[in-house]
Structure formats: structure tokens, C-alpha cells
Amino acid sequence: MLTTILAAAAPHAENPYGLQAALREGGIIAQSVFGIMVIMLFFSLYILFTKLFEQQKIIAQARRVRASFWSAASLREGAAKLEKNSAYRQIVEDGLAAQEQHSRLTDPVEAHDWLHNSLARSEADILSQLKKGLSFLATVGSTAPFIGLFGTVIGIIRALVKIGSSGQASIDAVAGPVGEALIMTAVGLAVAVPAVLAFNWLQARNKKISEDLSAFSNDILGYLASNGAVRPAAAKGAPAKAAAATTTKG
Template sequence: MLTTILAAAAPKGENPYGLMQALKEGGLISQTVFAILVLMLFVSLYIFFTKIFEQQKIINQAKRVRASFWSSNSLREGAAKLEKNSAYRQIVDDGVQAQEQYKELTDPVEAHDWLHGSLARSEGVINSALNGGLAFLATVGATAPFIGLFGTVIGIYRALIKIGASGQASIDAVAGPVGEALIMTALGLVVAVPAVLGYNFLQRRNKSIAEGLNTFSNDVLGYLASDGRVRPAKKVVAGAPVKPVASTTTAGQTGGVPTRS
């Protein structure tokens, strides 16, 4: 009933309670807090969708690697099948380059250690790029509620000063300004919750991608260290016919011994 009466007393088309009224009553500080929260929200959304695109691109590259890379005759031939700016191609190129550089070394360094270090640096560069911007999401998730709370405190303070100056302490004089001030706290939560959820989601996908890159890096290391004799085994496709395994019989024992081609 009170809200209806106040709304009827307000000019037509103007909401006496709402965000714009809260910003107007809160003054420059509330308006600045609102602008900061809006900026945080838009930057967080930009980072989230940008990282989703980057992650999905690498996930698609991993599918192409599993499909055709290890069926190539050499690393260079396999790398040619990948995109020029592919994360997996970067690992292959760095590994091949490290193998060529090892021949130029004059100090006695183990080839395994040299190749492993070069591939690890390549992985680190890729993972660092994937994690770029996530610190901002974490910062927004941690600070946005407090920024909104600061705006609420200032809004309530100004509302109480205004109420004290007018000499009116009725419920209609208190509830409106205080309720408007609490809008800032709600805005802070609206900005913080998506940032935290997005941060956790991106971190989980980055961990999965990092595991895939590390596995591929180890496979490349094994290939380089064995001059191509060691490579990942091809996965058996469901429904494909399986060749029978030859068996050998010894005195007192029978059994099939799989041979590796």
C-alpha cells in the first residue's frame, strides 16, 4: 500500500525506487562504484568467452593429433598436417629444433635432459598463455562484493544524514533510501558470482588441456630419443576385427605371447 501511494505521488513514468534513483541519491561515490562494477562485469565476460574460444581451439587440435599425427612417417610430416599456430605444432617444432641444437653443444649434456627441458619450456609458454586473464577473474570474484558493500555503506550513510536533516524517522522515510543503498551490494554479488564460476570452469579445462599437452610432449620426447622407433600405440577402434595372436607352447606351460610389430 505504501509503495503504491508513493508511486502514485511520483511523476508519471519515473520510478521512485530503483537503480537510477539509488545512483542519484548516492551521489558521485555510488555512481563511481556502479561504473567500476559494470566495468568489471564486462571485462570478466570478455575474458571468459575469449578463453573459452582459445581452449576449444586447442581441444580441437588435440582431436586432429590423435586422428592423424602419429600415422605420419616423421615429425615434420606430422607437423605439416597441423595448423601453423597450433599449440601441438609448437611443441613438435621446439622439439625438432632442440634436437638440432643439441648437435651444436660443446659441453657434455645428456640429450634426454636437453630435449626434456626444451619441451617443458614449450609447454610452459602455452600454459602461461592459457592462464592469462584468469587472475583478473579471481580478483573480481574476491573484491566485487566488498566494492558493492562500500557503495551500500556510503548510500546508507547519506540516506541517514538526509533523514536526520529532514527530521522524519517514519518507515517510509527510512525503508526507501536504505533499500536503494542495498542495491549496490546486490550488484557486487551479480558481478562476483559469474567471475568465480567462470574462473573455476576455465581452470578445470586448463588442467585437462595441460595434461594432454604433457602426454603429447612425452610422446614426442620418446620419438626423438629413439630416432622414431618409439611412438604411441594406435588405439583399436570399437568394432574393428582383431587379428589372432600367435601362441607358443613350452614344456609344462601353454600360453599366448603377444608380439609387438
């Protein structure tokens, strides 16, 4: 009984085939490969969470636009209801600015084309901000397995060198380098797979945001081109309902 307790309380011996042992045995190359992988993983997670935060803000802004924007009497009044740095407010303000600039053009340009290009430029600027960093995720997803493979090749070379120097392919001679090689492969995949999944997920969310921004931009274009006569179908009844409620109260 006492022997069992002492054995349990004694510190466990370090695993000779674990990660720390593999990094020590692999030397500067294995340590460098592992360090690069850790840096890649850190920045991949940082980009994932920051982009999710940015996307969620715009999705929340879209809900507020659908709830209250088109019930306003004018675009300026509706924009005032939105956050100062809202992507949707930026589109509205850029559209209003383009409308004012069109009257000052010396070279005749169709108002529709001028407004459409201005709104498209504003939308592209917003999407460009959302896409920043995604190229890094794509790069990590495509290069991390090969960086891990480099560590794997070095580990196999070390195993072959040990076999050649010892003259026998005993498991004791090759277990360490082969274990190091397999660990580098696993680390490369562990970094690459989350990066690829994050890239695809963020891209899909950006596509949905792009569709919402494009629809809103088209609604703004219709409003500006018709001097307010054309509004989204969901918002057409809003002023009438508000007027009916006011008449009822009176």
C-alpha cells in the same frame, strides 16, 4: 472502459526506488561504484569468451592430433598436417629444434634432459598464454563484493543522516538510501559470482588441456629419444595397417 484504455496507454511513472533513482540519489559515489562494476563485468565477459575460444581451438587441435598425427612417417610430416599456429605443432617444432641444437652444445648435457627441458618450456609457454586474464577474473571475484559493500555503507550512512536531520525514522525518509545500499550489494554480488564461476571453469579446462599437452610432449620425447622407435600405443598399428592396405590393393 475508456478510462481503463487511457490508463493503460498513459506512460508509467518512474519507480522512485529503482536503479536510476538510486544512482541519482546516491550521487557521484554510487554512480562511480556502479560504473566500476559495469567495467568489471564487461572485461570479465570478454575474458571468458576469448579464453573459451582459445581453449576450444586447442581441444580441436588435440582431436586432429589423435586422428592423423601419429600415422605420419616422421615428426616433420606430421607437423605439416597441423595448423601453422597450432599448440601441438609448436611443441613438435620446438622438440626438433632442441634435437638439432643438442649436437652443437660445447658443454656435454644429457640428450634426454636437454629435450625434456625444451619440451617443458614450450608447454609452459602455451599454458602461460591460456592463463592470461584469469588473474583478472580472480581479482573481480574477490573485490567486487567489497566494492558493492562500500556503496552499501555509503547508502546506510545517507539513511542515518536523513534520520538525524528529520528527527524521525519514517519509511519515506530512509527508503531511498536503504534501497540504494541494497542495490549496490546486489550489483557487487551479480558481478562477483559470474567471475568466480568463470575462473573455476576456465581453470578446470586449462587443467585438462595441460594434461593432454603433457602426454603429447612425453610422446614426442620418447620418439626423439628413440629415433622414432617409440610411438604412442594407439599409433603403433597405423603404419602396419597402411602397408597392409597398400599390399591388398596391389
